[in-house]
Amino acid sequence: MSIRRATFLISLTLAAISIEGKASAEPITITDQGNRVVSLKQPAARIASIPIPMASTIISMDGGTSRLVGMNPTAKSAIVEGILGKIFPEAKDIPSGITAPNFIPNVEELAATNPDLVVQWADYGANIVDPINNAGLTSLLISYGTEQKARGYQAMVATAMGKPERAEMVNGWRAEVEAAMLEKGKAIPVDKRPKVLYLGRALESLSASGNKGNYNAYSIELAGGVSASADVVGQGTTVSPEQIAEWNPDVILLNAFEAKLSISRIHDDPILSLTNAARNNKVYKMPLGGYRWDPPSQESPLSWMWLADLLHPDVFSYDLRAEMKKAYATLYGYQLTDADIDGILWIGMQGDTANYAQFKAK
Incomplete structure (x- = not known):
């Protein structure tokens, strides 16, 4: 392993420890992958994730489950069937009724999670985004398909939590x-x-x-x-x-x-x-x-x-x-x-x- 790689891994681990619970309280502005400007008065403390891959991304970027308040049922099955259910057993109790399998949000269930931010797909039309916005909730849109898009949405969600350094190091x-x-x-x-x-x-x-x-x-x-x-x-x-x-x-x-x-x-x-x-x-x-x-x-x-x-x-x-x-x-x-x-x-x-x-x- 290269010295650079070893240094990276050490710094990433130390940073994960040092920034735990120390997210900035400053307002946050993000241009999401739907080319929309999303504004948060402070880092999101409660995030609901409708896209399947984002639930585990939120957990990894935050180092825990406390901010994840809702997720896709297919994402939950990955947690239950996989190692995250062992590492974070409390994740099995996070609500997964916030969306149907076609990503159309269940607005009543979604609102009940009281999210500061709802992550949704950017590429499947207004009918899966408008119900979120019409309910007075703040949405952040992500796009799937390439490595660069993945790095982008990982950076966005880390920034939304006030932890941009986390995504910078992982990316x-x-x-x-x-x-x-x-x-x-x-x-x-x-x-x-x-x-x-x-x-x-x-x-x-x-x-x-x-x-x-x-x-x-x-x-x-x-x-x-x-x-x-x-x-x-x-x-x-x-x-x-x-x-x-x-x-x-x-x-x-x-x-x-x-x-x-x-x-x-x-x-x-x-x-x-x-x-x-x-x-x-x-x-x-x-x-x-x-x-x-x-x-x-x-x-x-x-x-x-x-x-x-x-x-x-x-x-x-x-x-x-x-x-x-x-x-x-x-x-x-x-x-x-x-x-x-x-x-x-x-x-x-x-x-x-x-x-x-x-x-x-x-």
């Missing part, structure tokens, strides 16, 4: 890991970059989410792969087993959103089991940590390392378990156990897949 970690991976990736020839397919849904239907320019394609390319579905139209496009067989991916990544989804979904399918990925035992389920590792989150550098070590262990060679322990101490003030890491990485389900032995406890 600094992202940028440093990204730069190091891009540099190492230069050594990987084009013909050595495996075709990787990410399936955003795989139980009742199959959807591919690696179209060119989106976050899944970005993370695959960063880790030294090529998105098998780069030419699909739109985010989460429904595909057939025959289409996947035609792509014939070398690696298949299964989403962490479907709790009952396992790698047997691919191996037991009469068509999908014929792909290079299945034949070479390179089907993996995305880890579930403080949030699911498929979309961008505060833990994204860990997901990049995980995938890079799977695709090119000879090029990247991260000590993922050590990196996870450092990151969790910083993000959540929690010391991961080996059993915790085994659960996050699904060691019990996929510990015998290709290249996965490197992630087992030594």
